[in-house]
Amino acid sequence: MSIYLRNIIRFALLILIQVLLLNRIPLNWWAPPYIAFVYPLFILLLPISTSTNFLMVFAFFTGLTMDAFMNTGGIHAMACVAMAISRKRVLAFLLPQRLSEYQNATPGPKIMSWGSFLTYAAILMLLHNLIYTLIEVWTLQSFWYFVVKTGITFLTSMLFVVIYLLLFTKSVNRKTFD
């Protein structure tokens, strides 16, 4: 499967999971109702060699699609673009080789090991959730509400990200487990 087709399918799949499943189940496990986000994974899983400009444009339109489904104006687009611009730095920090050496490789547990991939995902998801919650809540009147909401959104989002990866990654890093 070509890398374009794979990314297009992943985009559709993630948007569908987000819209049809996760948006339908507002969780209120510990706190105010919130929604876990899994679709930013699309931006996380774009090929490593994608230039930041393209990444931002893709992220913008991904976010805009979510905004259309969730009636949130441009909040998702904003958070996604912020994710996209910081992706390269985080990757460069975590990967051992220069980024240009990974041709068409997708960041994932396959080439990064679970530990560093989860760090990478956690940093960017936290950024996304921070921006999203900040604009959604809009006021910092009750600071703890904001912190708690961001925290649990982040934790459950990471949970769903891991579940998605376990479900849809072909072979889960055989090298590490050998």
Place this chain on the structure above:
Amino acid sequence: MRKFLLLIRRFWTLILFITLEVISIYFIAKSRSTQGIDVINSANATVAYFYQKEQNIVSYFNLKRVNTELLNENTALRNQLFYRQSVDTFKTVSAKIPVFDYSKIDRNQDSNILAQPVTMTIAENPPLKVVRYAEYEFIPARVINNSISNDRINFITINQGSEAGIKPGMSVVSSVGIVGRVEHVSKHFATIASVLSNRKVSARLKLHEAYGQITWVPGHPDFVQMDDIAITLPIKLRDSVLTTGFASFPANIPVGTVSRIDTVKSNNTLSLQIRLATNFRTLAFVYVVVDGMEAEKEKLEKKNQSAR
């Protein structure tokens, strides 16, 4: 100029980032204000199409719950309706009767024939008298087994039994017409002998006040027959037939419509074929009618029989 272009090229990523963020902020500001959400919202054709498709599929999952809710609501409305229908109220009213005062009658003048004006006064606080001649309550039930093909008697099984207060002999109606009468009751289930049986139901024509009995002719689950109708009545096709309220069925429940009129030459009467209002092939929900006054009525009528 060249330097400017170089500058743009150098900071191109940053410029793009800022542009995109500004666009996002613009969208946010626009959608959060009261002036319309134009493009980016779920009323957008594509997005709405997706939601529509999703709803088409997902709505089936809720169908059972929605049905139950509607059934309960219908029962409540039906109970209210029949509560109001079977009640008459009146107040005591006193009226003054005009009296002729013959001593004052002037033959030449017509004007002062009446000595007293006609007045009608309502007493100060007239006691409101209530006449209640029926008391019906409906119990909703779901049909779990249904037969229409038997020749002598057809049974319907419902998912409510003695625990819900159902007793043998109660009548059963659907939302559009009559269904039958409860035959056997267990704790959680009950069987109904439907109208498609050799049980008789009294009925009347809506327009002509002609009473008769309905019998089922085996063979077709859509039609029943009503015999011995006076030949003088100008009955037309599609006249409504309703229940009488004499037996356990509440009054004015639709039975069906006249679908064929036959003249019986031997005794000069009409025999009507009636298309049932209830479709027994697709019957799904029924209401069991609890008649609160039936016991009293039966007790009284038993005295008649013993006197005979």
